[in-house]
Amino acid sequence: MELRHLRHFVALAEERSFTTAAGREHIVQSGLSTSIRALEKDVDALLFVRGTRPVRLTAEGEALVPLARRTLEAAAAARQTVQEVHGALAGHLRIGALQTTGHTLPFADWLAEFALAHPRVRISVMQRGASEMVRLVLDGGLDCGLVGLLDHDPPGLDVVPLLAEPVVLACPRNHPLAQASAVRLEQLTGERFVEPPPAWAIRTEIDRAFAAAGLERQIVCEVNEWVMVLDLVGAGVGVALVPQGLDFTLHPRSDEALQLVPLAGVQLERRVDLVLPSGHAATPAARRFTDLVRSKLSPA
Structure with a gap:
């Protein structure tokens, strides 16, 4: 099973369009189709329902999505760990944020300081409802998130209370x-x-x-x-x-x-809390951003 096949699978699962997913992965549609068929051969199951628009996952495909995301994140973390030996943080930070976070918390200031300190990190900010962002952090769709938690001790997540x-x-x-x-x-x-x-x-x-x-x-x-x-x-x-x-x-x-x-x-x-996967499941970028936020919350 190749990482690029998993990456193409996740792109198609998220975009639900061969055209959009192929553009996102910078390959032609025939190449994307070939990659998906190769993955289906590896797992011995159909992952997408053929002939549907938008593209629809099979039950087997739905089950594979969170595992594929975690596998890709683990591979990215492994690469980043090697790069960190040389002192340079790189990669991608995908962070979810409440639309209201900036009204009370200096989220933009934190993000700006992090971006300037780590210019090799590409940052994506997603704004969704709290429940969806928590699910995405758990499933690997987001690296961390500033959310309003209803369950104050959610399993699988580290929580940093913000306000x-x-x-x-x-x-x-x-x-x-x-x-x-x-x-x-x-x-x-x-x-x-x-x-x-x-x-x-x-x-x-x-x-x-x-x-x-x-x-x-x-x-x-x-x-x-x-x-x-x-x-x-x-x-x-x-x-x-x-x-x-x-x-x-x-x-x-x-x-x-x-x-x-x-x-x-x-x-x-x-409540607003910063959440990220517990332990080694968190990406290096998410851990570094969390360290920055904690330093800002600590009394001088």
Whole structure:
């Protein structure tokens, strides 16, 4: 079994298109097809369903994807280990990040410092929901990720806590609750809500809190960007439960249009953690980036 065959297999599994996967691997489509057939011969099973668009994996192909990724990562780590003897970090860092990370944490600053210190490392940043990013880190699709964890001790992952901040009510300044010192969830019955998507960890926490209280809420709009959430709340579309630490300067009218009110009777917070595979499963680049982040979190 050749590494290039596994690499071509993973490309096709991720792109679901022979044309796109061949372009990604810089080979012709016939070469990609030949490589896939050779791999199928090695494993003695069909890995893709023929004649489907987009390309669809068989059950055997689905089972091979995470193992193929880990094999490719192990090979890359082996090469990098040899290169590190000469003191030069190289390769690829694939990192997942919450769309809101930069609002509270200096993620861009960390990334810039890492990139300047290791110019031979190619960096890719992916933004997805927390649950998907955790799965990708475990499966080898990402090297590390800044995520909001629901399970604070997930098996197979090392976790570096970055922050935990309260969730508060954001409402228009002319809203009846705007002048309250604190608001209970029961007082939000009948309100219209602007929410992040269900895949976001903070949305899951909010859903759990309302379910535990036996309350329902009317969600009138779902958007995957906090700035738009604030814009819609400021325009009077509804109220929202948001992290207190958001950078509200990103909302140019926040001081005039919005009021933040603490919650009472419930402990809701947004967590952000850096996660990477445990032990030797982590790539050298992921370990080095984690070391940088830890150094920034340590008190001077």
